[in-house]
Amino acid sequence: MSKSSSGSPRNETGNPAVSPHYLDKMLEQDTVNLSLPHGRRVGQPGHDVALQYIWRRMGEIGLEYFLDYDYFLPYIAKHPTTGQKTKFTNLAGFIPGTNRTAMPVLIGAHYDSAIDAPCSDDNAVSVALLLRVAEIIKKKAPRRNVILAFFDAEEAPFFLTETMGSIRFYSDHCKGLDFACVIILDMIGHDFQMRIPLVDMLLPEMRKLLFVMGSESHSQLPPIIEQAASDTRRLRILPTLSRYTGATSDHHAFMNGGQPTLFLSKGSGCHSHLPEDGIDWINFSRVRKVLDFLLEIVELLDGAPMHRGRKTIDPYEFEIRMMRRAIGWPLPLLLRYMGFRKRSLLSRKDLDDLARKLSKLWRDGGN
Numbered sequence: 001m002s003k004s005s006s007g008s009p010r011n012e013t014g015n016p017a018v019s020p021h022y023l024d025k026m027l028e029q030d031t032v033n034l035s036l037p038h039g040r041r042v043g044q045p046g047h048d049v050a051l052q053y054i055w056r057r058m059g060e061i062g063l064e065y066f067l068d069y070d071y072f073l074p075y076i077a078k079h080p081t082t083g084q085k086t087k088f089t090n091l092a093g094f095i096p097g098t099n100r101t102a103m104p105v106l107i108g109a110h111y112d113s114a115i116d117a118p119c120s121d122d123n124a125v126s127v128a129l130l131l132r133v134a135e136i137i138k139k140k141a142p143r144r145n146v147i148l149a150f151f152d153a154e155e156a157p158f159f160l161t162e163t164m165g166s167i168r169f170y171s172d173h174c175k176g177l178d179f180a181c182v183i184i185l186d187m188i189g190h191d192f193q194m195r196i197p198l199v200d201m202l203l204p205e206m207r208k209l210l211f212v213m214g215s216e217s218h219s220q221l222p223p224i225i226e227q228a229a230s231d232t233r234r235l236r237i238l239p240t241l242s243r244y245t246g247a248t249s250d251h252h253a254f255m256n257g258g259q260p261t262l263f264l265s266k267g268s269g270c271h272s273h274l275p276e277d278g279i280d281w282i283n284f285s286r287v288r289k290v291l292d293f294l295l296e297i298v299e300l301l302d303g304a305p306m307h308r309g310r311k312t313i314d315p316y317e318f319e320i321r322m323m324r325r326a327i328g329w330p331l332p333l334l335l336r337y338m339g340f341r342k343r344s345l346l347s348r349k350d351l352d353d354l355a356r357k358l359s360k361l362w363r364d365g366g367n
């Protein structure tokens with residue numbers, strides 16, 4: 001796909017300028033192109049189509065190879081169900097920073113699908129968003145190297161096995177590497193749903209909710225998230241501990257390795273892992289707000305020292321403050337609805353209780 005045509009406007013360097021309109025459209029176009037009708041499941045033809053597509057786009061964007069020969073990082077592992085040796089492939093590239101000795105930032109998302117269906121939200125749109133992030137950051141000359149990684153085999157039956165792409169990437173390629181931060185994206189394209197019909201109907205602002213897990217993994221992350229989340233008209237950012245949701249995506253390997261790690265997700269929705277997870281389920285105007293939020297985090301990380309010796313912290317006051325801001329006036333009503341006795345949240349124990357009640361509610365009443 002050509003980035004410019006004859007007669008297109010020229011930028012100050014005299015090269016043909018890439019129209020911002022074209023670039024903006026690519027987020028949508030990449031999501032559509034990766035939302036293959038029969039999906040991207042390991043072993044299916046669509047898996048290879050997606051792999052080649054991402055490889056081509058990384059080249060168009062002009063990413064450097066993460067390893068010196070290619071974006072492809074193939075590995076062989078025993079299939080957890082059949083026991084047969086199977087080939088899997090991660091992809092990684094990077095944007096060189098001006099200070100090569102600064103700890104890098106890694107942004108990652110899986111590209112395989114759970115079922116033989118488009119799976120636009122899980123996780124075509126995150127892959128498209130990473131490609132767009134790469135295009136934008138490349139023009140900014142960041143201080144830190146920014147690594148873009150596309151992981152294979154996140155879905156069942158590979159999840160948390162030695163075949164899982166992110167686990168293999170971390171063990172094969174990250175020995176001795178300290179990251180300033182790892183940011184993983186999964187299921188970021190649909191509008192958030194409480195999956196409590198009355199609440200979803202009465203509180204439409206809740207659709208803007210985006211979970212950020214992992215701020216406890218480095219003491220410098222909470223102020224960065226708080227600053228990036230300051231515009232609640234844009235998104236409603238809800239930080240939670242990663243232990244409240246457990247291992248749910250590719251952040252697991254990095255967090256286990258003791259890296260500062262953030263996981264951005266809308267959580268599982270009503271169409272997740274179903275054929276209905278198609279392009280129509282994606283709210284692109286909201287996805288652009290996730291893009292802006294992510295770019296702001298990366299920019300703040302670029303300027304932050306992100307000292308090593310990262311003490312994990314208990315940021316409960318930050319979580320409570322952010323929850324008040326994200327949910328606003330309906331928070332006391334929601335707490336009462338969930339059978340929470342206190343009128344407000346004050347401590348880690350309160351947040352633990354709330355997390356327990358919410359997971360029970362979603363287990364019993366959700367789908």
Ligand SMILES: [Zn+2]
Binds near residue numbers: 154
């Ligand atoms: Zn996923």
